[in-house]
């Protein structure tokens with residue numbers, strides 16, 4: 027994975043937008059297990075993030091190994107825009123780390139999971155037009171295995187308008203109050219852990235469109251999925267996975283590298 031930084035630049039929070047969460051917003055998160063805030067990062071920050079991801083993608087594709095192609099590409103083709111994802115943007119990229127550290131965002135994260143937090147894992151999802159495949163129903167806490175199920179939070183930042191057509195997230199409302207279910211992975215995709223298909227009807231899945239620059243927060247237990255991108259527009263997003271500092275990942279289903287943890291507060 028390339029580790030060089032992108033262009034310098036500050037982050038900007040959308041002008042006049044209140045990003046610390048109100049009591050009704052906190053109640054909504056407690057009821058549903060997710061919360062969408064439409065205007066958080068301004069256009070300049072989103073454009074800077076996209077430009078940085080673009081140059082990082084090109085560097086990554088130039089040196090991608092055969093083994094990585096299987097997981098990181100939508101198909102085994104290193105040309106064009108078929109990159110599926112990039113890992114650890116908060117660790118590797120200055121601008122994206124600044125977004126994770128923005129005062130208003132961190133304030134909201136601490137309102138949801140408590141004070142003193144780190145980003146222990148982060149991902150860029152590219153979902154290219156026409157090629158971006160679905161992400162099946164899963165719970166992040168099955169992947170992460172924390173000792174406190176309320177100590178993890180995913181901050182999903184839309185870099186394009188995320189709609190039903192280009193593959194926005196869908197959530198199972200209230201599923202964060204249930205247990206962490208057993209997940210299975212297809213034999214040829216050991217990282218693609220998911221709730222078995224005979225159980226996915228347990229919660230109806232509700233779409234959560236997010237405009238570019240907005241955020242969708244979700245609890246680590248909340249069932250979620252995304253569909254294929256059937257549109258002609260990309261659906262790029264960054265998922266930042268926060269953990270309260272006094273909690274630990276005691277039973278992770280995949281290996282999370284402790285050397286890339288970024289302490290935020």
Ligand SMILES: O=C(O)CCC(=O)C(=O)O
Pocket residue numbers: 151161166180182250251252263265
């Ligand atoms: O962006 C997606 O399609 C999947 C995101 C996801 O599963 C997550 O952020 O936990």
